Amino acid sequence: xxxxxxxxxxxxxxxxxxxxxxxxxxxxxxxxxxxxxxxxxxxxxxxxxxxxxxxxxxxxxxxxxxxxxxxxxxxxxxxxxxxxxxxxxxxxxxxxxxxxxxxxxxxxxxxxxxxxx
Numbered sequence: 001x002x003x004x005x006x007x008x009x010x011x012x013x014x015x016x017x018x019x020x021x022x023x024x025x026x027x028x029x030x031x032x033x034x035x036x037x038x039x040x041x042x043x044x045x046x047x048x049x050x051x052x053x054x055x056x057x058x059x060x061x062x063x064x065x066x067x068x069x070x071x072x073x074x075x076x077x078x079x080x081x082x083x084x085x086x087x088x089x090x091x092x093x094x095x096x097x098x099x100x101x102x103x104x105x106x107x108x109x110x111x112x113x114x115x116x117x
Contacts, residue, residue, distance in 0.1 A: 002088050006091060006102070007104055007105075007106050008103050009105075010111055010116075011113065013105055014081075014116075017039065017040045017041045018041075018067070020041070021075065021076075022075070023068070023075060023077050023078070024039055024043070024078045025048040025050070026039065026042045026045070026081070027087055027089075027090045028045075028046065028081050028086070028109070037079065042080070044117045045066075047086045047089060050079075051093045054071070054090045054097060054099060055097050057070065073098045075099075076102070077094055077099055077101065078103050078104070079102065079103070080104070080105040080108040080109060080112070082110060083109075083110050084106040084107065087108055088104050088106070091103065091104040
């Protein structure tokens with residue numbers, strides 16, 4: 001069960017896509033993203049790579065791969081996937097390595113794609 005304080009809603013994400021200091025991370029596989037699309041302003045870091053990217057990737061490499069600065073451990077990270085399961089896993093991994101302001105969009109792509117027009 002995910003702590004309710006760590007869950008964002010569709011309405012929250014609608015606001016966050018216009019706040020570049022907050023980082024929305026799609027943890028689906030690239031082929032899923034290519035097939036369905038993604039939430040505007042989000043970056044794709046597949047779940048198996050989340051911990052490595054956040055812990056070990058250099059600032060320069062992160063900027064080269066994702067066209068934005070690497071988040072600090074205090075930055076707000078919002079994870080999403082297809083249905084919320086992988087985003088919850090990513091949330092736990094981020095919290096374990098010290099990204100204390102991380103959250104999950106439990107509705108994830110299924111909710112977003114049904115509501116965003």
